[in-house]
Amino acid sequence: MKKTGAEIVWAMLEHEGVEVAFGIPGGTIMHTYHPRRHYGVHHVLVRHEQCAAHAADGYARASGKVGVAIATSGPGATNLVTGIATAMMDSSPIVCITGQVSTPVIGTDAFQEVDITGITLPITKHNYLVADVEELAEVIHEAFYIARSGRPGPVLIDIPKDVQQKSTEFEYPDDDVDLPGYHPVGKGDADLVAKAAQLINQAERPVILAGQGVMMSGAMDLLRAFAEKTDTPVAFTLLGKGGFPESHPLALSLMGMHGEVFTNRAIQQADLLLGFGMRFDDRVTGRLDAYAPFAQKIHVDMDAAELNKVVKADVAIHGDLRQVLEQLLPLTLPNEHAMWLERIAEWRAQSHKRDIINRPENGHLVAAHFINEIWEATEGQAVVVTDVGQHQMWAAQYYPTSYPRQFITSGGQGTMGFGLPAAIGAQIARPDKEVWLIAGDGGFQMTMHDLATIVQERLPIRIAISNNHYLGMVRQWQEFFYDKNYEATRLLNPDFVKLAEAYGIPAWRAKNRRQAREAIAAARACNGPALIDFEIANTGDEANVYPMVPAGAALHEMIERPTYVATDYKSLTSHQVEQVPVMDTVLA
Amino acid sequence: MQSTLVALVEDKPGVLTRVASLFRRRNYNIESLTVGHTENPGVSRMTIVVDSSRTNVEKVAQNLYKLVNVIKVEDVTEQPTVLRDLALIKVQADGGSRRSEIMQLVDTFRARVVDVALDSLMVEVTGTEDKIDGLVDVLRPYGIIEMVRTGRVAMARGKSGNGHK
Ligand SMILES: Cc1ncc(C[n+]2csc(CCOP(=O)(O)OP(=O)(O)O)c2C)c(N)n1
Ligand SMILES: [Mg+2]
Numbered sequence: 001m002k003k004t005g006a007e008i009v010w011a012m013l014e015h016e017g018v019e020v021a022f023g024i025p026g027g028t029i030m031h032t033y034h035p036r037r038h039y040g041v042h043h044v045l046v047r048h049e050q051c052a053a054h055a056a057d058g059y060a061r062a063s064g065k066v067g068v069a070i071a072t073s074g075p076g077a078t079n080l081v082t083g084i085a086t087a088m089m090d091s092s093p094i095v096c097i098t099g100q101v102s103t104p105v106i107g108t109d110a111f112q113e114v115d116i117t118g119i120t121l122p123i124t125k126h127n128y129l130v131a132d133v134e135e136l137a138e139v140i141h142e143a144f145y146i147a148r149s150g151r152p153g154p155v156l157i158d159i160p161k162d163v164q165q166k167s168t169e170f171e172y173p174d175d176d177v178d179l180p181g182y183h184p185v186g187k188g189d190a191d192l193v194a195k196a197a198q199l200i201n202q203a204e205r206p207v208i209l210a211g212q213g214v215m216m217s218g219a220m221d222l223l224r225a226f227a228e229k230t231d232t233p234v235a236f237t238l239l240g241k242g243g244f245p246e247s248h249p250l251a252l253s254l255m256g257m258h259g260e261v262f263t264n265r266a267i268q269q270a271d272l273l274l275g276f277g278m279r280f281d282d283r284v285t286g287r288l289d290a291y292a293p294f295a296q297k298i299h300v301d302m303d304a305a306e307l308n309k310v311v312k313a314d315v316a317i318h319g320d321l322r323q324v325l326e327q328l329l330p331l332t333l334p335n336e337h338a339m340w341l342e343r344i345a346e347w348r349a350q351s352h353k354r355d356i357i358n359r360p361e362n363g364h365l366v367a368a369h370f371i372n373e374i375w376e377a378t379e380g381q382a383v384v385v386t387d388v389g390q391h392q393m394w395a396a397q398y399y400p401t402s403y404p405r406q407f408i409t410s411g412g413q414g415t416m417g418f419g420l421p422a423a424i425g426a427q428i429a430r431p432d433k434e435v436w437l438i439a440g441d442g443g444f445q446m447t448m449h450d451l452a453t454i455v456q457e458r459l460p461i462r463i464a465i466s467n468n469h470y471l472g473m474v475r476q477w478q479e480f481f482y483d484k485n486y487e488a489t490r491l492l493n494p495d496f497v498k499l500a501e502a503y504g505i506p507a508w509r510a511k512n513r514r515q516a517r518e519a520i521a522a523a524r525a526c527n528g529p530a531l532i533d534f535e536i537a538n539t540g541d542e543a544n545v546y547p548m549v550p551a552g553a554a555l556h557e558m559i560e561r562p563t564y565v566a567t568d569y570k571s572l573t574s575h576q577v578e579q580v581p582v583m584d585t586v587l588a
Numbered sequence: 589m590q591s592t593l594v595a596l597v598e599d600k601p602g603v604l605t606r607v608a609s610l611f612r613r614r615n616y617n618i619e620s621l622t623v624g625h626t627e628n629p630g631v632s633r634m635t636i637v638v639d640s641s642r643t644n645v646e647k648v649a650q651n652l653y654k655l656v657n658v659i660k661v662e663d664v665t666e667q668p669t670v671l672r673d674l675a676l677i678k679v680q681a682d683g684g685s686r687r688s689e690i691m692q693l694v695d696t697f698r699a700r701v702v703d704v705a706l707d708s709l710m711v712e713v714t715g716t717e718d719k720i721d722g723l724v725d726v727l728r729p730y731g732i733i734e735m736v737r738t739g740r741v742a743m744a745r746g747k748s749g750n751g752h753k
Binding site for chain 2: 117118121122125126129131146179180181182303304305307308309
């Protein structure tokens with residue numbers, strides 16, 4: 001059957017199982033938009049192409065399927081760039097389709113010409129400039145395969161206008177792709193797995209560091225079986241949140257810069273670390289030369305380039321985590337680490353005492369409160385999407401997850417503006433779930449124009465703005481490390497309630513815990529989108545995220561949560577760096 | 589310290605850019621890079637010389653593998669390998685004894701004169717980089733007008749092929 005390039009795009013998207021694409025049309029991609037209505041792919045019109053990429057990313061993270069973004073050439077394509085870089089850093093599978101000027105004029109600085117394959121070379125897993133309509137179907141097929149297989153990532157396909165217009169005999173390509181240089185890894189090396197099993201069986205103070213790879217390889221059940229059999233506690237990275245139920249007795253917490261003290265202590269005092277599908281980011285390790293000094297390290301990752309990149313592993317296994325755990329499980333002995341777990345439980349109890357959530361009521365609203373209220377109201381079952389900043393860390397700390405793909409956040413790039421469009425993607429991927437966006441007042445304003453998309457698509461997204469009238473995370477660093485010089489971080493904000501109402505979105509403002517609870521109930525009662533402006537405390541210790549490992553400090557050199565005297569809030573001790581002993585005498 | 593990597597890549601547009609972009613992006617120090625055809629149509633071969641005192645060679649190979657169009661990468665540094673560089677050197681030679689002196693040097697280095705002009709000679713030499721450096725050193729006093737070197741190409745000795753189908 002003859003098809004034009006434009007028709008082939010949609011036929012192939014259908015063939016790849018795509019239900020939805022996010023985009024904005026324009027001169028060089030209009031031709032592709034034209035036949036869309038004959039195909040079963042829903043198109044979501046966003047208000048900025050950055051949102052198309054983030055929405056595709058959010059869709060991918062929430063569903064595990066490939067997200068699709070479409071943009072015209074030139075500015076449409078360059079607007080995708082932040083979203084592509086974000087997806088690249090967090091290994092999120094998206095396919096971006098861009099229009100390009102017609103092949104005869106490529107290179108002539110034609111209207112809206114930009115070298116988008118050149119620009120995105122270092123931020124895509126792979127990209128294509130389609131030179132001929134004959135290769136279009138195969139390229140799209142390959143692109144989807146590359147995006148979702150191995151270590152997933154973004155793939156961009158740049159299609160010149162004349163390629164969209166030309167017709168050719170169309171046939172669905174074979175399922176197999178012909179990529180002689182691309183072979184995602186499966187099992188790990190048997191000798192290395194045996195060596196790892198030996199270290200695991202001998203360990204007395206093991207800790208698992210669970211990353212996003214747990215979810216990508218679908219290893220949640222095996223991780224749990226492994227942790228239970230070997231009695232090993234599980235700490236997680238920001239993107240690893242959701243890979244292990246946080247209510248499990250062996251669950252620790254977020255690790256690293258804003259991880260709980262008890263978790264970072266456990267890592268520093270461990271004698272064996274098991275890095276599972278994570279990459280020892282600097283936010284996770286703190287100062288490297290003081291990282292887990294007593295621990296042997298086992299590192300399993302499907303990207304060989306991640307092994308021994310940051311942390312030298314005693315056993316580095318190149319493999320798909322699920323398959324490696326299948327190999328490992330029969331080789332490990334059932335174990336008990338009662339003393340080690342008891343020790344951690346004591347530290348955990350100390351952390352709990354300091355936790356702001358356990359502080360008596362003082363009339364102030366802090367993010368921990370409203371996030372906890374959301375957690376309780378939703379019984380911990382909502383999909384939580386965050387933006388970037390303090391509220392992101394608080395969301396990670398105060399919304400414990402219980403299932404994979406439940407917590408969606410920009411980790412590696414820390415892209416402000418990610419939250420709202422990612423929530424659009426997540427809600428479309430999970431119509432069965434209540435989706436909450438938790439955004440800062442700063443980052444929300446980077447992509448809030450896509451409130452219009454939420455309304456146009458009738459998405460029942462609940463939006464919580466953590467409004468501290470500051471670029472809070474930067475303000476915190478200024479307070480701690482830049483002489484309290486709050487340069488360029490104070491925000492004069494619009495009235496978010498009125499703003500929401502202008503879009504026809506019901507909205508509330510909450511200034512204390514009671515109002516927060518009521519607003520959450522009211523927002524949940526809406527059957528469309530709703531927004532709550534949470535006015536949170538923005539001075540003193542209540543304004544800051546604790547605990548914190550300062551940049552360049554070791555994991556045990558944490559700024560702990562301030563201690564509070566129950567009756568006297570005026571005498572809050574200000575933050576201080578507390579040296580936790582590197583090695584506990586009990587364990588040494 | 590230098591290491592030599594041999595990479596087989598798909599002969600597709602933009603592959604060299606991808607490899608070069610990778611080196612820049614990862615801040616790798618590359619001494620030389622050559623590309624050419626192989627016995628297989630559709631497959632090109634790159635020889636990459638890395639300064640291994642400043643760049644982790646294993647990471648270079650692993651990151652090259654992440655490029656979809658890279659088929660195979662081999663570190664041949666420790667293998668018995670034939671390493672060759674080719675140079676064209678244009679030297680001043682305005683008649684008389686200087687010309688015959690240069691011819692003798694060229695002979696000694698098993699190089700060849702490939703072009704003769706009134707006041708210059710063009711010399712072609714193949715060999716290891718050391719050998720070429722040696723010839724360049726002895727020719728320099730005569731006045732080198734122009735020189736071009738291809739950079740290193742490498743092939744492991746013995747029967748084994750490069751493993752590509
Ligand atoms: C696009 C982008 N620009 C700048 C930054 C640097 N940055 C990190 S956190 C932050 C402040 C975020 O403020 P807000 O959205 O109000 O969240 P808060 O920290 O107050 O919760 C900034 C500016 C970033 N991460 N991303
Ligand atoms: Mg803020």
